[in-house]
Amino acid sequence: MARGKGGGTTYYHKAAQKWVAELRWVDEATGKLKKLCRYARTRREAEELLAKMVAERAQGLLPEPSQVTVVQFAQRYLQGLEGEGLRPNSLRLARQELVYALPSLKDPSAHDPLGRMRLQEVRPLHVQRVVDQLRQGYAPRTVRKVLNRLRALFQRACELELLPRNPAGAIRLRLPQGERAARALEPQEVLRLLEVADGARSREMALLLRLLLETGLRRGEALALQWRDVDLERGELRVWRSWTKVNGKGDFTQPKTRTARRVVPLPQSLLLRLRAWKEELAQRLPQEVLEEAFLFGGNKPFDPDAFNHYLRRLAQRAGLGKVRVHDLRHTWASLALSRGIPLEVVSERLGHASPHVTLGIYRHLLEEERRGYVVDLETLLGLPAVRPQA
CATH class of the missing domain: 1.10.443.10 (Intergrase catalytic core)
Known part of the structure; x- marks a missing residue:
């Protein structure tokens, strides 16, 4: 269904068996016709996609069509980190974290559905599939690091206006009950x-x-x-x-x-x-x-x-x-916080960039501590204790 000049169109693609939201426009700098297509399962979803594309183009937020794949962009991303003076060991870890999710970054012949996708085609569902697969064979701490690295990779693409949003931003990795990334010894x-x-x-x-x-x-x-x-x-x-x-x-x-x-x-x-x-x-x-x-x-x-x-x-x-x-460091911090040492002091001793970093790592412990600090009005005012009814 055509929308008139600049409004785009939606149609059903028989070969792909999907609905297509297509937007065409003339590049003012080159005078060339440009086209951007996005796919949806239903006509309604295609209509919504098209409306969003028209709005993004009007606001200057619509990414220019690009054939760059995720792996190709990952290579540029790592080169950028090296140019920023990232320490060799940190650069090695960053590359390894991406290889877990994008095997073709290390072995071009490896099976890599996400890595071979066009960067602009990636949706949260694609990232979720990779995370779910990693959880089958790797420790939660490793999977969390990989997810954080993917977030950083796609965020860089957003900053360069290659993507309108971060497809890894919506992914939440919940650890199994009672399992944490680090262990604090009793x-x-x-x-x-x-x-x-x-x-x-x-x-x-x-x-x-x-x-x-x-x-x-x-x-x-x-x-x-x-x-x-x-x-x-x-x-x-x-x-x-x-x-x-x-x-x-x-x-x-x-x-x-x-x-x-x-x-x-x-x-x-x-x-x-x-x-x-x-x-x-x-x-x-x-x-x-x-x-x-x-x-x-x-x-x-x-x-x-x-x-x-x-x-x-x-x-x-x-x-x-x-x-x-790392559990030894986690043990020291947990013992220090549980004994009332201020968060700012613990953060300084650990060498964290800010107390917010410490809070993000040890939030579970701090919440347990906060629940212990409550004011019982009856006790404070010396009133008789309230007995539970039988």
């Missing part, structure tokens, strides 16, 4: 883990474990520490870089945000252990060599994967099941 579980660690042979690994549990540092931040970064008189340490693995090799990287550079106070028990460890090393190393040495590894930091293996074996011996390195 106090008795922390005690058991430390008991087993103190009984093991590796004193350095046990000390690293305590440092992570008592400060909330990231693994890479702790491994990058040299003795010159630790002030045993003031009882604090300075975080300014991270030791991570990039392309199979250890390397130093700079913090992601300004707030990740921070000074972290040390608990008294941990401070005493660090002093004792440094005094022991001072008997074997000259002072100038000791100050340049790393807390964990000596002249070179431990391999980042070494502590992962250590923690896995330790947790198994402690009967705690699977415990990941």
Whole structure:
């Protein structure tokens, strides 16, 4: 059904077995005729699509027709991240997250329905199918990261006016009941883990474990520490870089945000252990060599994967099941918040960009805490307690 000049038309496409909303217009810059088609299941949906296309064109929001596929745009997106100076390890993770959803980004011959679609054809349903498929074989935390990366990818397309809206924005990933992306150990579980660690042979690994549990540092931040970064008189340490693995090799990287550079106070028990460890090393190393040495590894930091293996074996011996390195950081934050340490202080210690980041990660715990703070008017005014009726 034609709508007159500039109004577009709708019709049924027999081969595709779908209704088509088609809008044609003349590009004022080139004088060439342009056409944009969108498909719908019913005539009514096609009419609604056409009306939306006409309105978007009038407002200058209608994307120019493009044959760019999702994978092609993903390649441009990653090149843009590299040009923005994204750290090598972060760039590697971004690419890996996209490969989970777009296999042809790594292997051009791979089965990849979403990746081979035209970018402008992608709808929320297509993204939902990919997410549902990923949930069959990957951990919830991995699937969430992939979804967030897809949101960022399509959001960039929106900013470039290639898309009118983000097709991944409407997707919600709900974790199964009782399952969360990270695990917070209970106090008795922390005690058991430390008991087993103190009984093991590796004193350095046990000390690293305590440092992570008592400060909330990231693994890479702790491994990058040299003795010159630790002030045993003031009882604090300075975080300014991270030791991570990039392309199979250890390397130093700079913090992601300004707030990740921070000074972290040390608990008294941990401070005493660090002093004792440094005094022991001072008997074997000259002072100038000791100050340049790393807390964990000596002249070179431990391999980042070494502590992962250590923690896995330790947790198994402690009967705690699977415990990941990030769970230690999550444990510190959860214990701190549950004991009334202000959100702003916890966020600063963790090196988050803002308290909003911390709130988004630990909202479940904060809500539980807030439910505990209620005002009982009867108790406040000294009135008799109300007894439930039989």
